[in-house]
Amino acid sequence: MKFFIDTANLNHIKEANDLGILDGVTTNPSLMAKEGITGQQNILDHYVAICNIVDGPVSAEVISTDFEGMVREGEHLASLHKNIVVKIPMILEGIKAIKYFSAKGIKTNCTLIFSSGQALLAAKAGATYISPFLGRLDDVSTNGLDLIAQIRLIYDNYAFNTQILAASVRHPMHIINCAELGSDVMTGPLSAIRALANHPLTDLGLQQFLADHAKGNG
Numbered sequence: 001m002k003f004f005i006d007t008a009n010l011n012h013i014k015e016a017n018d019l020g021i022l023d024g025v026t027t028n029p030s031l032m033a034k035e036g037i038t039g040q041q042n043i044l045d046h047y048v049a050i051c052n053i054v055d056g057p058v059s060a061e062v063i064s065t066d067f068e069g070m071v072r073e074g075e076h077l078a079s080l081h082k083n084i085v086v087k088i089p090m091i092l093e094g095i096k097a098i099k100y101f102s103a104k105g106i107k108t109n110c111t112l113i114f115s116s117g118q119a120l121l122a123a124k125a126g127a128t129y130i131s132p133f134l135g136r137l138d139d140v141s142t143n144g145l146d147l148i149a150q151i152r153l154i155y156d157n158y159a160f161n162t163q164i165l166a167a168s169v170r171h172p173m174h175i176i177n178c179a180e181l182g183s184d185v186m187t188g189p190l191s192a193i194r195a196l197a198n199h200p201l202t203d204l205g206l207q208q209f210l211a212d213h214a215k216g217n218g
Contacts, residue, residue, distance in 0.1 A: 001179045004057070004187035006167065008035045008046060012190040013053050019193075024056035026109070026131070026167065026187040028087070029063065044080060051081040059109045059129075061087035062097075070097040078106045085109050085128060090118045095125045102126025109165065119151045123162040129185065134178075135168030144168070145177050152182045172196045 002023035005016045008031040016022040027050070032038075037046045047060045058081070062073040074086040074097065085107040088094040094110065101108050102125060109129040110122035114137060122130045132151060134144025151164055166178040169188030172195040178186045 001183060002185040003193065004059075004165070004185055005193065006031070006169070006187040006189060008032045008037060008050070009190075010049060010053065013050060016190055016193060017054050021193075022054060022056070023185070024058060024083075024085075024187075025050050025054050026059040026087075026165070028061050028111070044077075047077070047084065048080055051083045054083070056083060057085045057107065057109075057129075058083050059085045059087040059111075061111065062089075065089065065091060065093060067093045067096045067100075070094065071100055074101055074106065074108075087111050087131075088127075090114075090122065095121055098122060098125040098127050102128075111167070114147070116147065116150045116154055119162075119164075120154060123155060123158075123160040127162050129163045129165040131165045131167040131187070133168035134166055134174065135170040137168075138170075145174075145181060148178060148181045148183055172198075 003021050004024040004026050005013055005022060006026045008027045013025055032043055037043055051058050060077045062070045064070045064073050070088060077086050078084050086101060087109045088097050090110055090112045098108050098110055107128040109131055110127040111131045113119050113130050113132040119130050132147050134148060137144035148166055163184035165185040165187060166183040167187050169175060169186050169192055171192050175186050175192060
């Protein structure tokens with residue numbers, strides 16, 4: 001499973017990249033705003049800064065909701081750097097835009113997926129990635145992991161090349177569960193990635209090894 005980090009924070013991206021396990025980055029307007037990145041040119045420059053850190057896909061989201069606007073924005077975003085993946089919302093105009101970009105060889109990430117029907121439409125249109133938001137489904141008392149499993153089954157049934165990018169990952173068990181279900185990619189915060197390394201028995205074992213070494217070596 002590929003690991004993407006879901007942030008616009010350059011320090012978090014650098015830290016995850018330094019671990020040697022980072023495959024890509026996802027961002028959105030909310031994450032940009034959280035880091036105080038405002039103004040269209042500043043946002044575009046920030047995408048390039050991210051691409052210069054990570055040698056992998058970087059999802060950059062369009063703001064337009066009409067076909068012509070999404071095409072115009074998406075083509076400009078794709079021209080910024082070879083690693084840019086154009087992030088398109090799951091709406092009918094977005095499906096049209098995904099089909100257009102697919103024919104042009106421009107990679108896309110269909111975002112705000114909350115049903116298997118939406119995932120099926122995006123795959124039919126040729127999306128490179130689809131982003132089911134499992135954490136947000138959990139927030140409304142719906143099991144987001146069930147959606148990941150259903151999409152995996154549908155995609156395997158018809159050998160779709162579209163990759164399942166599990167989004168809105170909140171904690172390490174989300175990551176483990178997505179890996180068990182066969183999600184191609186997960187994207188989440190640095191805290192969830194860090195937490196995968198934690199176990200109290202590892203800490204206790206290391207403490208014991210160091211204590212024994214100290215006893216035997218004065």
